[in-house]
Amino acid sequence: MPGLKINNIIASGFLSFENLELKNLNKSVNFIVGPNGSGKTNFAKLMRFIRKAI
Numbered sequence: 001m002p003g004l005k006i007n008n009i010i011a012s013g014f015l016s017f018e019n020l021e022l023k024n025l026n027k028s029v030n031f032i033v034g035p036n037g038s039g040k041t042n043f044a045k046l047m048r049f050i051r052k053a054i
Helices: 040-053
Strands: 009-014 017-022
Antiparallel strands (some): 009 017
């Protein structure tokens, strides 16, 4: 979505995230890394859910 900027994310009870809180996101953050089973795919699903909800 053009012009959409997400500054903070707070998710509770979404897939594997009991409590997820990301603050002060900026445009330089554009990738997700982590070991297997850390929730990278669930984070991508969360971002898709947010985009559809807006």
